[in-house]
Amino acid sequence: MDNEITNRTPQVIAFEINSIKDQAGKMLLYSAIEIGRRLTEAKSLVNHGEWLQWLEESVSYSKSTAENLIRLYEEYGSNLPIDHPDSANSQALGNLSYTQAVLLLGVPKEEREAFIADNDIVSLSTRELQQAVKERDQALSEKADLQNTLNSNSGAINQITVERDELRKQYSSLTSVSKVKEATIKTLQQQLEGAKKNNASTEKIAALEKELKTVRAKVSANKVVFHYDSISKQFSELLKEMANLAPADPETHQKYRSEISEFIGTITKKL
Incomplete structure (x- = not known):
């Protein structure tokens, strides 16, 4: 045990932290999608004209926050069952983190898969991904x-x-x-x-x-x-x-x- 502690280096610790951050980001994305799924369901049940009041009183969400969560569900999770993020069904999300998924909303759904493959999204930092999306928009x-x-x-x-x-x-x-x-x-x-x-x-x-x-x-x-x-x-x-x-x-x-x-x-x- 002492030997394991002795062999721990700043590089090893950084790797562990980044791994935890990555997993947390994926979990956050899955959670956001599942909230979006339920918001979509609730919106269909709430009486007309009472949606904003329901959001504020029941879940403390603003209209814009709810719309963003619903969009994440529509874009990434509409075909996913309510399940654990580690299940085979959640593989459609690939290795995207929450931040990456939000940034990729700027890429049309029908082009997103090719964009992810062409740019090796998993290895990009947030800033690099922002630049890649910006360059795509500029090229278009x-x-x-x-x-x-x-x-x-x-x-x-x-x-x-x-x-x-x-x-x-x-x-x-x-x-x-x-x-x-x-x-x-x-x-x-x-x-x-x-x-x-x-x-x-x-x-x-x-x-x-x-x-x-x-x-x-x-x-x-x-x-x-x-x-x-x-x-x-x-x-x-x-x-x-x-x-x-x-x-x-x-x-x-x-x-x-x-x-x-x-x-x-x-x-x-x-x-």
Whole structure:
């Protein structure tokens, strides 16, 4: 006996204390679940409107305390019979302590078992478990934010696709008109060359030259309108994105602001 006492070390004592704490936590959880079971039963029997009074007078519980105990029962013990915590039926609780069980209420019931297995809950301290639950919530939040961003971008992509298709239609229409005009120009050129070759009157030659000039001007004007509309739309989108960039990244915004201003200046000089 004296030898056993002599061999006891602070490490051994700490292990024993932690073991007792662990067992006490499990017993506390089991007790809380069983109280929650009975509170659920009592609530179904107490007359409507008398529940809070019954809690205060009969068991000295506040509404929030009773709700927490009932939730523990609903989440962890609804399928457990009234039995001793060491029975085989209580194994559904695993090795959770009361504190761990309360913290895990933040994890949906259908995901809890996988979360416990993935994070080796038994070996985690209370602080580590709190951090694990927090990181899970943060990951889900980031996932939701990413999905929202993707959905938002999807809408933008759809809009760009619509604008692209419209641009293609306009370009196709311009191409068709241009082909007709080019054919007209070719015909007028041939007529003008024939008129000059056959010594047609000055008036006829002048009329053909004027008509040819007018058709060429219309072709150029149509192309200018098409490109102007395209540039105008793109520039409007550029301004929107620059406005979004300004608060997010002022340095990059200033860089491109200078480059865009310089580009516009260069274009203005060439007009």
